[in-house]
Amino acid sequence: MDSFVSEAGLVVPAVTTEQMREVDRVAIEGIGPNLYQMMENAGRNLALSCVEMLGEGWATSSVVVLAGTGGNGGGGICAARHLANHGGQVTLVVSDVERLAGVPAEQLALFRASGGRLAAIGDLGTLETSLTVDAVLGYSLAGAPHGAAADLIGWMSQGPAPVVSLDVPSGVDATTGEAPGVHVRAATTMALALPKTGLAVDATGEIWLADIGIPAGVLERARVRPPPAGLFSKGYRVRLSWSS
């Protein structure tokens, strides 16, 4: 789908993975924001969505954050830190801690300082959750999920807790919406910066779009249509629907 629509009726253009990569490249290698800044905005917005989904008394509910080793996982780990910093009962599980590198690894070091709990994949069977954050795979999905990523997706699919997916439900192709193997069925998907063309599928649940601070000049240089003026005039997240 090449566009989505906000509750106010604004038409929001969608991007393919290739277009989003170009936006990220222009931001990171050129104008900014840098990856730390974008990831901080992603993680903070995601944490706020979790708080809103759990409602009053959220801090006494268990939240399990499942993170992969790439940029998507980094955003999830950042959200876990924000939830822990605000007194939440957070448990983080990373698909492969040894493979974390760069900014996502730094996110983990920060999370460790928050007092949140880090559990191993082998502990999944003992974990209780009221809300699960899916930050396993983002737009760099390549083929059917395998290994620890598939195990995490399988665990989310078994339990009754709602899942909030970061950017795209893990296992769903962000451009085509196709799932080459196991995939997450989210209650809510929080897309970053611009909705991806593959989000018009049932697996996304409610779609929210989060502003992560990318200015219009970056989108222009990446030759990507900007979101309509005023889309984020009332806040950093807006709900989107499929356009008919």
Ligand SMILES: NC(=O)C1=CN([C@@H]2O[C@H](COP(=O)(O)OP(=O)(O)OC[C@H]3O[C@@H](n4cnc5c(N)ncnc54)[C@H](O)[C@@H]3O)[C@@H](O)[C@H]2O)[C@@H](O)CC1
């Ligand atoms: N401007 C944006 O939209 C931003 C996006 N960010 C996030 O970063 C994501 C993209 O990050 P990356 O490119 O690092 O990649 P991902 O986080 O999507 O995934 C990369 C990891 O998944 C593994 N993987 C790929 N396919 C797999 C499969 N089938 N089975 C098992 N493992 C598999 C790869 O080996 C790699 O370790 C986005 O979806 C978004 O969530 C943020 O980092 C910040 C900025």
Ligand SMILES: [K+]
């Ligand atoms: K995800």
